[in-house]
Amino acid sequence: MLSDRLPSSRRGPLGLRLGPEPIRHLYLHTPFCATVCPYCAFHVHTGSAREMRVFVTALLREWEKLRKSLPVEVETLYLGGGTPSLLPLDAFRQLADAFRPWESVEATLEANPRTVTREKAAAWRDLGIGRVSLGVQSLDPAVLRTLGRRHGPQDVERTVAILREAGFGNINVDLLFGVPGQSPASWEETLTRVIAIGPEHVSAYELTYEEDTPFFEARAAGVWREDEELSIAMYRTAWNLLESSGYRQYEVSNYARPGWASLHNQGYWMGNDYLGLGPGACSTVGLRRWQNRRNTTDYIAALSAGQDPPREEEALSKEVRQRERLLLGLRTSRGVPYSWIEGEAEHARALIGQGLAELSDGTFRLTPEGRLLADGIAGLFVG
Ligand code: SF4
Structure with a gap:
């Protein structure tokens, strides 16, 4: 399917656009997660299927408003969060109808291993999603427990098999290092097993202690402390293992097999304009930057009343x-x-x-x- 990789003729220049060039990168923020992980600082919370449907209706209203007032030619679409793979399929279809044709853009869906079923994977594929980014973090059960993640290593292998069966040829695996209690051997084993699973793309992030999270408090209380030397050693392990296995580091935390680097990520890093929809999402267009307030209730209420979502806006200089x-x-x-x-x-x-x-x-x-x-x-x- 075209959405696996964008033909180079459609990629367009990834240069800085300060004029009336169309906006080519869209991010849709879904604020729902099954549980909230103790290190996570995103705007996320739990929610029922009914709440998710109401949210998607609001998100589509925001989209209608934005596309009427700004020039948009979507090249990359990223459904992030949160856990957008939790959305009920009918809500997904609504999204797909609004943003079609997804087949001609790089469309990425973030998913958690335990939320992927055969039925969902087949439907996502039919709707034109070409790329799935899996929040794996680790294949060590002890590290996953520390992170408050509910999946196990076997869920990851099962999920990748389901996605491959459904026809996904572009899979990213997100990993974390520098987790309290994570040993160099555990990190190396996770990397080795992930490489054996064979995703096209691997993101290896260092854990950060974000304010207002239980992890931040635990560090402040001296329960955990960062070990910079260990983190540096883990960065080098990731680089050595991934590079020697055919992945290329194209950004500090991102590795891809040749030809599979994420166009969406690259759009951000090149300083292109982008639109972020959903509560807490940020947009940058020319010299304007705004962020929707991190409150799903307010977001839905404003859009249901025909208003813009509450936002903070700042003017940027060149x-x-x-x-x-x-x-x-x-x-x-x-x-x-x-x-x-x-x-x-x-x-x-x-x-x-x-x-x-x-x-x-x-x-x-x-x-x-x-x-x-x-x-x-x-x-x-x-x-
Ligand atoms: S699953 Fe991801 S987005 Fe959701 S709470 Fe955990 S880290 Fe945050």
Whole structure:
């Protein structure tokens, strides 16, 4: 199906657009999860099938409003959350009707292993979803328990088999390292087993302790503490194992087999405009950025009354957007034009001398070791 990979002729330039160019990237935030994990800082909560249907109706109203006022030509569509794979199939069909044709865009659905059934997988595929991103996190039952996840390693293998059977040829697996109690051996075994399962794409994120989460409180109380050295070692293990198995790191936390890098992710990292729909979702269009309030009840109430959802909006300057583009670009294997940083040539030369960066064909990019320090290095260039 076309949505597995976008033909290059439809990809369009992934450059910064500040003019009246169409918006090509859509994110739909579904705030429902079966339970709320103790490290999660997204806007999520539990909800019944009826609440999910009401929510989808509101989301479609927001879409109607936005598409009437802004030029949109969807190239990538990302259904995230939350756990959008929990949505009842009739609500899914409503979404599919509104955003068709999904077959001609990169359409990604986030799913949790225990929420995928044969019936759902076949229906998603029929509706044109081409890519599924699975929230696996670990294949170690002890680590999964610490994370408050309800699935086990066997659920992951079963889910991937169901998705393959349904015809999905583009699967991402999300993993976490730096979890309290997670040993290097556990991380290595998870990576080895995931590689054997064979997804096209792997995201390996370091756990962060977000404010207002039980994990944050546990760290503040001294129950857990971060181990930077261990996290660095785990980053290197991921790089070594994934790269030697045919995956390519195209951003600090993202690896793909050649040709399977996510276009949606790349759109963000190139600084393209995007629209985020749903409570808590953020949008950036030209020099405007707004975020819907993180409250599902208010979101539904406003849209049911024909109003815009409550939002915070900020005006950006061209300099701010350019700085963001530099920060994001340094995290990717694509790098940034050298002209963006030549004012800091001394820093650039020092980084190249230390093996943390390289310069070729006018492009400055960090090496894998440099990407480990990407945020700190970016600070050298943006002051
Ligand atoms: S399943 Fe994902 S989105 Fe839902 S609470 Fe857990 S971490 Fe957050």
